Amino acid sequence: MSVLATLLLMWAVTYPARLLGLGLGRLSLPPFWLNFLRFVPVSVFAALIVPDVLGSPEWPLRLFACVAGGLLLWRTRGLAAGILGGFAAYWLARALSGG
Structure with missing residues (x-):
């Protein structure tokens, strides 16, 4: 072709x-469909993230980083702060665990 x-x-x-x-x-x-469609982005994001976090041998470190990034995102309402804070928490946890 x-x-x-x-x-x-x-x-x-x-x-x-x-x-x-x-x-x-x-x-x-x-209204039912409008309420239903409100949750689609969150569901897609969770479907992309959860298998990668929990399917890894180092899942405790990744879970810690996700929680830290989520808390930063919640407190600051800034996407960049949540992403960068999550990465920093992961790298810090990895360095402290000897990985």
């Missing part, structure tokens, strides 16, 4: 789905 055909097929699959998603923003959804 040529590169152009592959790109056109990829466009044909993804563009309608994105267009549908953008169109949903103009619709008036029932």
Whole structure:
């Protein structure tokens, strides 16, 4: 299959789905669906993070770093502070544990 055909097929699959998603923003959804969709970003984030944190041999260090980063994010309301604080907590815990 040529590169152009592959790109056109990829466009044909993804563009309608994105267009549908953008169109949903103009619709008036029932309150149940609005409440349901509020939790989608948190659920996706947890689905991406939890297996990586708990599926590692060094999961206690990673869990500590996640908690520290989460607390910083909660207290400062700054994403950069939470991310950098989580990394710093992980590196500090790793250095103190001899890893």
